[in-house]
Amino acid sequence: MTPSARVQAAIDLLDAVIAAARGQGASADRIAAEWFRARRYVGSKDRRAIRELVWSAIRACGPVPATGRAAMLRLAADDPALAALFDGSNYGPAPIEAGEAMADGGIASAWLVDRLSASGLDAEAQGSLLGRAPLDIRANTLKITRDDLRARLPVESQTVVAPHALRLPSGAAAESWPEFAEGLFEVQDAGSQITCMALGVQPGEAVVDLCAGAGGKTLALGAAMANTGHLLACDIDRARLSRLPDRAKRAGVLAETRLLNPAQEIEMLADWCGKADAVMIDAPCSGTGTWRRNPEARWRLDAKAVDRYCAMQANVLGVGASLVRPGGRLTYVVCSLLDAEGKDRIDAFLAANPGWDVALPPLPAGREHGRGWQLVPFRDGTDGFFFATLVRRVN
DSSP states (O other): OOOOHHHHHHHHHHHHHHHHHHHTTOHHHHHHHHHHHTTTSSSSHOOOOOOOOHHHHHHHOOOOSHHHHHHHHHTTTTTTHTTTTTSSSSTTTOOOOOTTTOOOOSSSHHHHHHHHHHTOOHHHHHHHHTTTOEEEEEEOOTTTTTTHHHHSSSOOEOOOTTTTTEEEEETTGGGGGGHHTTTTTEEEOOOHHHHHHHHHHTTEEEEEETTTTTTTEEEEEEEHTTTTTEEEESOOHHHHHHTTHHHHHHTTOOEEEOOOOTHHHHTTTTTTTTTTTEEEOOOOOOGGGGGGTTTGGGGOHHHHHHHHHHHHHHHHHHHHHHHHEEEEEEEEEEEOOOOOTTTTHHHHHHHOTTTTTEEEEOHHHHHTTTEEEOOOHHHSSOOOOEEEEEEEEEO
């Protein structure tokens, strides 16, 4: 493909991403995979170039662009070489017209920027939310130490703040390596690993991962428990939870899975009521802390969606709290940096449930935020998280 044809292809792909964002459709990653699958004639170099253009344009646009062309024009505004490729050539985009509208830049829509600012994130911290995410892995301590894993990997890696984390070069095909097939590591952001540390699980404990999804945190908890005690992984999403057994088998983690029905969680967990030593609540959220990986996610948010997430978070906190024994603890986690989903949720829970105290275990990164802890890409080099560990009083 010519450079101009690559630009037009990126515009076409952006049109599909924008339509999906407006209609709450498939993710940009999935759309791109299907788009390329339908165009097998596009070579690997062309695919990489087109993807780079698409994701750069997504990051360059704050609110949802009107069209893929408007998004690409936003990117071209700061890149004369890219602007020159709007040349009207065969398979290339039409020339840029004088005064032609381009998409707005910025971090996100104005209302969302206001929410981030009100949550204590200055412009520099907000800008870091759209950087390029690193590739982190967690050494599976059931099978290997971090140092031994590092010596076995086919690429150079760096140690980072989480004690079992290694950072790989961007683009490393980690999941194709034999070390991954052997269950020696899992792909997991260092910040996510730190949130698991906050629960402080110990061997022999009874532990519930209430919103387990595909089980990334479940596997980290199982390793910390040294495969002793009882680990229960739950979710209401059958498709995501169904991925956990194979992952657990590869990692050598012993975990029970339980699919829950929405609004029936407490009834379906009656046998665990008041018995868990520790509960992990990786609550559904807006995902503002993961924009580095999913930058188009900010185009899908509106104020009503945040309100819906807050209601779900309050509900799952109540469910999780009902499972904790006196003297036990829970860790509430959101990969969001909006106070409405983090600090405010914990404040509301503690106001309504006076029988709980806040615990702040020592952690290798982040800082206190309200009555919890916060990780920010700009400061900590991780995805963005808010989390808090609460302990149920014995009396």
